[in-house]
Amino acid sequence: MFARLMPHEGRFFDYFTEHAALILRGAVELRAMLDNIGELEVRAHNIKTIESKADAVTYQTIQLLHQTFITPLDREDIHQLITRMDDILDLMEDVSHCVFLYDLRTVTDEAKRLADICVACAEKVEAAVKMLDNMKNSEAITKVCGEIDRLEPDADQVLRSGLAQLFRHEPDTRELIKMKEIYELLETVTDRCEDVANIIEGIVLENA
Numbered sequence: 001m002f003a004r005l006m007p008h009e010g011r012f013f014d015y016f017t018e019h020a021a022l023i024l025r026g027a028v029e030l031r032a033m034l035d036n037i038g039e040l041e042v043r044a045h046n047i048k049t050i051e052s053k054a055d056a057v058t059y060q061t062i063q064l065l066h067q068t069f070i071t072p073l074d075r076e077d078i079h080q081l082i083t084r085m086d087d088i089l090d091l092m093e094d095v096s097h098c099v100f101l102y103d104l105r106t107v108t109d110e111a112k113r114l115a116d117i118c119v120a121c122a123e124k125v126e127a128a129v130k131m132l133d134n135m136k137n138s139e140a141i142t143k144v145c146g147e148i149d150r151l152e153p154d155a156d157q158v159l160r161s162g163l164a165q166l167f168r169h170e171p172d173t174r175e176l177i178k179m180k181e182i183y184e185l186l187e188t189v190t191d192r193c194e195d196v197a198n199i200i201e202g203i204v205l206e207n208a
Contacts, residue, residue, distance in 0.1 A: 012071065012078055013133035015061040019085050020122075020129040022054040026092045027122035027189075031115040033099060034107045040100060047096045051089045058086040072133075073203055081199050085125070088192045092118070095185045102178040110162030111179065114186035117155045121193035124148045128200050138208035145197040145204075155190035159183050 026047055033043035061082040065071065071078060128144040131137035162183045170176040 010072060010133070011064060012061060012073070015057050015064070016081065016085070016129045016132060017126075019054055019057045019061075019082065020126040022050050022057065023085060023088050023092075024119070024122040024126045026050045026054075026089050027115075027119040030092050030095060031112075031119050033096065034112050034115045037099075037104060037107055040104075044096045044100050047093055051093045054086055054089045058082050074206065077199065077203050077206070081196065081203070084192060084196050084199055085129075088122070088125070088189060088196065091185060091189045091192060095182060095189070098178070098182055098185065102182075104178065104182075108162060108165070108179060110158055110165065111182055111186065113158045114155055114162070114183060114190075117151055117158065118186060118189045118193075121148055121151050121190050124151070125193055125196055128197065132200065132203065135204065135208045138204045141204050142201060145201045148193055148197040152190045152194040155187045159187040 029043050029046045029050065033040060033047070062079065065075060065078055124144050124147050128141050128148075131141050131144075163180060166176050166179055166183075170179070
């Protein structure tokens with residue numbers, strides 16, 4: 001209780017918000033890449049730039065954590081939140097790398113649908129993170145986190161449907177292997193968004 005009354009470092013929330021905005025930008029770029037494979041190189045470069053900026057924000061957050069005596073949230077929660085957020089963009093860059101290295105010429109509707117769900121999850125992550133600096137927003141934050149939880153099963157369903165279509169109709173084994181990995185990475189992006197939502201829900205329960 002005493003610690004809550006002490007002045008504390010508020011830049012953590014600025015870093016969270018900045019990182020969340022980069023996650024959304026990365027998701028939008030990834031969707032654009034899969035919607036128009038002809039823009040692959042430009043989009044891959046953009047995603048790499050965004051991921052590098054997010055790495056810098058993550059580093060700044062952890063450095064601030066080491067330097068701060070009184071933190072606005074539990075130290076472990078701060079560390080977990082920023083590192084799990086960074087995992088999201090790392091996975092988006094993994095997708096970008098795979099699309100580039102595999103020299104994909106066509107993208108399935110299922111991959112595009114998964115990219116749409118990634119954008120929707122990223123939008124919700126940003127919305128939840130933006131409200132985290134004020135626990136009066138606890139009800140609204142919990143609602144947004146619940147929306148992320150409901151999006152993740154949609155991604156699971158698209159993944160299963162996409163894999164079924166591949167194994168039934170794709171005659172080229174190499175193409176099957178390529179798309180299977182892309183599907184699984186995209187679905188994992190939504191898993192990591194759900195992880196972030198779970199961390200945020202835990203923070204709200206502890207602090208509201």
